[in-house]
Amino acid sequence: MSERAPVIELRDVTFRYPGGEDLPPVVEDVTLQVTSDDYLGLIGPNGGGKTTLLKLMLGLHRPQRGTVRVLGQPPARVRSRIGYVPQHAKIDTSVPATVLDVVLMGRLSGSTWGIRFRDQDLAMARTALDQAGVLDLAGRPLSSLSGGQRQRVLIARALASEAEVLLLDEPMAGVDAPMEQSLHELLERLNERLPIVIVSHDVAFVSSELKHIACINRHLVCHGASEITAEMIAAAYGEHDHLKIVQHQEECPTRDEHEDHP
Numbered sequence: 001m002s003e004r005a006p007v008i009e010l011r012d013v014t015f016r017y018p019g020g021e022d023l024p025p026v027v028e029d030v031t032l033q034v035t036s037d038d039y040l041g042l043i044g045p046n047g048g049g050k051t052t053l054l055k056l057m058l059g060l061h062r063p064q065r066g067t068v069r070v071l072g073q074p075p076a077r078v079r080s081r082i083g084y085v086p087q088h089a090k091i092d093t094s095v096p097a098t099v100l101d102v103v104l105m106g107r108l109s110g111s112t113w114g115i116r117f118r119d120q121d122l123a124m125a126r127t128a129l130d131q132a133g134v135l136d137l138a139g140r141p142l143s144s145l146s147g148g149q150r151q152r153v154l155i156a157r158a159l160a161s162e163a164e165v166l167l168l169d170e171p172m173a174g175v176d177a178p179m180e181q182s183l184h185e186l187l188e189r190l191n192e193r194l195p196i197v198i199v200s201h202d203v204a205f206v207s208s209e210l211k212h213i214a215c216i217n218r219h220l221v222c223h224g225a226s227e228i229t230a231e232m233i234a235a236a237y238g239e240h241d242h243l244k245i246v247q248h249q250e251e252c253p254t255r256d257e258h259e260d261h262p
Contacts, residue, residue: 006069007165007195008034008057013066015052026052030066030220034165039191041210042199048217050199051087054167057197058084071164083163085154087170087199099145099153100138103128106160125160132156133186148179152186159190166196184209 013030016023027049034040042050055061056068059076071078083106106128107121117125129135132152142150151171158166168187172180187196188209198210214222 005036006033007036007038007071008032008197009067009069010053010056011067013056013063013068015056015061015063024218025064026218027056027216027220028218030216032214032220032222034195034197036195037191037211038195038197039187039209039211040195040197041213042197042216043213044201044216046201049220050201050216051169053216053220054084054169054197054199057167058082080161081164083155083158083161083166083194085151085158085166085168085171087173094143097142098138099129099134099140099142100125102142102153103138103157103160106157124162125156128156128159129153131159131190146179148175148183151175151179151183155186155190164194166190166194168196168198170199170201172200 010030010032014025014028016025020026030049030053032053042053044050052061056063057070057075059068059070059074059079062068068075071081075082100122103125104117104121107117107124126135126138129138132155134149134152134156137145137149137153142153145153155166155168155171171183171187175183187198190196191209212222214220
């Protein structure tokens with residue numbers, strides 16, 4: 001994508017889940033680079049391999065063929081340096097944990113004190129909350145937050161690990177339009193200092209701040225996007241001037257999905 005050294009690099013990656021030897025691979029022959037200043041949108045239909053690619057980047061899956069490197073290493077070796085916001089975070093909101101408690105979970109891998117957090121851990125957690133714009137919520141229970149506020153807290157938890165790259169799986173799912181725009185603006189600011197990969201199932205509309213777009217539907221193709229008019233956006237989605245439409249190339253594996261959803 002550029003001449004900068006890749007922060008994430010996949011080369012000729014093919015992956016099948018155990019027991020799926022007689023089925024087509026979930027991802028096949030995928031080659032992808034994410035550079036230090038990148039903001040990459042990974043888009044495609046449900047079941048197309050988006051989350052699987054993220055888990056390969058995290059080292060939670062190992063490809064049957066090809067190589068995955070993050071920060072120059074096999075991803076399992078540098079997982080503590082990767083900030084990850086899953087689509088469905090498994091946090092029990094019935095537990096009386098505060099927002100600060102949740103964000104401190106991002107410090108566990110780096111803490112030599114187990115669950116006895118150091119002053120440094122508390123400072124980093126508060127810094128992450130401030131960066132995510134929710135420091136004022138530090139003492140609130142997670143169960144009291146809106147969907148958008150909760151997403152910001154989960155982003156803060158990822159940042160608290162002193163992440164050098166940020167991976168987000170469907171961060172806009174279940175978020176209303178004003179909060180969605182606010183989250184796009186937050187990610188744009190965060191991209192000023194670290195690379196971001198964001199997953200979406202929407203094959204047509206993505207943030208206008210993305211620098212590259214990768215379409216995955218087992219195979220992967222990277223290509224650009226062209227701006228659509230504000231009038232077109234307003235007619236379809238309301239006032240979302242932070243969005244643009246992707247003009248999918250003929251070889252793009254998600255092209256058929258796009259054509260099914262004009």
